[in-house]
Amino acid sequence: MGCSWLLILGLIQIVAHSLEIQGSGEEPIPVIAHNVTGVLEEDVYLSCEYQGSAQINKAEWKRRISSSKFKRLAGFSNGELFSRGDFSKPDSSTNLTVRMKVSSVEAEGEYICEFQEEEENPFGSVFVTVIAKPDIRIEVNSETINDTHYQLVSCSAVGGRPMPQIIWLVGDRPPSDFPFTVNESKTLHSNGTSTLISTLRFPTHLQDEESVICVVKHETLPNPKSTTANVETYARPNVTIKAEMVQQGGHDSWVVSCISSGGRPDTEISLALNGNNEVERESSANSDMKSLSVRLPVIEYEGHNITCVFKHPKFLYAESQRINLPTFYLSGIQFRSEVGSNSNEFLELQEGDSNIVISLEVTGNVPRYSIICKK
Template identity: 25%
Template sequence: MELPPLTALAFCLVISTGSLAQHVSVEQSVSGLLGTQLALRCQLVDPGKTVTVTQVAWVKDPSGAKTNLAVYNTTRGTTYPSKTGKRIVFRKPSLVDATLVIKRLQLKDDGNYSCQFATTPGGNQAGTTKLTVLARPTNTGTALLVRAGDAQVAVASCKSSGGKPMPRIAWRGAVMHNMALGVVSNVEGLFSVTGMFHAVPTGLMDGEEVECIVTHQTFEQPQVIPVTLRFQYPPIVTIEGYDGDWFLNREHASITCNVKANPTAHTYSWKMNGREIPTSIRVVGHQLTVDSVSCNVHGTFTCTANNSLGTSSGSVDIVVRATSATAAGNGLGSYENLPGNKQVGTMFSFMR
């Protein structure tokens, strides 16, 4: 949310040294966004009208370089000695309200500002405001395309650029990770922060989403940038569709070769018991279909896929029984998934 013109992020009313009868009222500190407009409020409070004001002035860095910004008095009128091109002006020249307006805030506007009233009797009275210029950063998140492997590497990058003060970056996600942080500040005082997401890349992590979280003083709440991880890896092959109940004469029994790979697998092949698939079995794309189950399809089916990074296979043992296990209700034909993407069924003899 942008700061509205003439509005400070935070302020605290202070009273300058002097009598309780009159005082200079200013804000102790204010903050504004780079490029926006902001007002430094200053008033002489004199309920009893005990003094006469002859001049009001604003000075930046009064205890250092001391730059005169704006002066108003009853004789010479209004002058702007620093030649700011009408960017820093009185809101409305007055001997009572000396509020100063700074347009199009710049980083160099950071500093202390003294509002000074020349009065008689009493001499000069002043109040000081500290101005902090803030810059809202821009945030980006990027996945780094890397090959799957055993070592932890940078797999995603999050950058928060052009912030003041320095942004803070964190990562979250289900993937085990570490973060490396690098900070770069340019000559104008703006900060660029890069957070690298380090993990051990695997094919199973490809497509996982992690989140970069950027926190900054100019944000009402942290900004969340989703990043989808992208890895290159050989094919991961699994065979699905076998229900453990292939019985004689069952129609249209099928299994499917599912392949996850990056780059995409470009060739697939099926074998039965290490040999070519019988002509009685139909193969369309990834799917293998048996129109009518017979003893000839009792065995191990293997699907092999390859891409530019390698070749992988997945197998399933098909058990053909005389009758449906479901119909028999005897629980035969149970199977389990074992490591290595291989599904194994229990072997049974056929009843003739």
């Protein structure tokens, strides 16, 4: 029986508390999103809905200008829906959901949603944070310092808010400290946005990737944005020296050629003789090969050394190749015939001999010789 009286007493207290709340006239709180993020130059929605049952005389979105002044933006007044500036008209007098265009960073701040009923003015507030999507640009420049060619790839995230983050990838990996360097510069703009410029610098001859990637991370990007820049690369050339004999106007000459192929950029070629005489030099180049040639009289340049010197950014040091022009000599001549005696100097024929075949054997390393036969 004691337990029953305690239960009845508890029920009486709950009912009394409920009647006290109803009698207090406690106002219904509007349903509102309290934190909203808007992107500059895009639309954002502010929602606020009245949940009570009283007649709404007036409802509006407003923003505080000073301690005692507010700017009316959109709402319901005098039986009509209204809007100003960057705001759309709300859905109804009890549903103040509006579309706002975020036209400047100054749109960031607190907005108040307020309803006026017969006895109370329930209200709520929302804070709008403004962010700005950066414009991503990339460009490649170059410079030469102390005969070393450098490339500078600049990636710019322009007009972002807050400040974005930029990282680099070379061959799908972050660049190493050497030979790469990364410099950043930041600029704050009067409209509340900022620009971040990251510059990747490297000597061209020390990297072999044909492209680099700039990756920008920012709150406005669902996924990091990657932008690829094509860069110049160097290729190690194949170099060689060769000599071939040509005949022109009845005279024999050596054509000695220094040849570079498959290199990028062009190889710097020089040709050195172990003599002071001026000789005719010829240069030729196409998309894949470059050569430097010299024409030398065979007799004058017997036994000379010719050196080709090749300079290229992919060579740690200048590469040299040498060729030694041969010295020609005639060691002996021997006559042979089916008749008469063989001799190294002469061949005697007898009167009346006919249809005689005479052969001449020459020993030595002469490139060519001519025979004059006189009767």
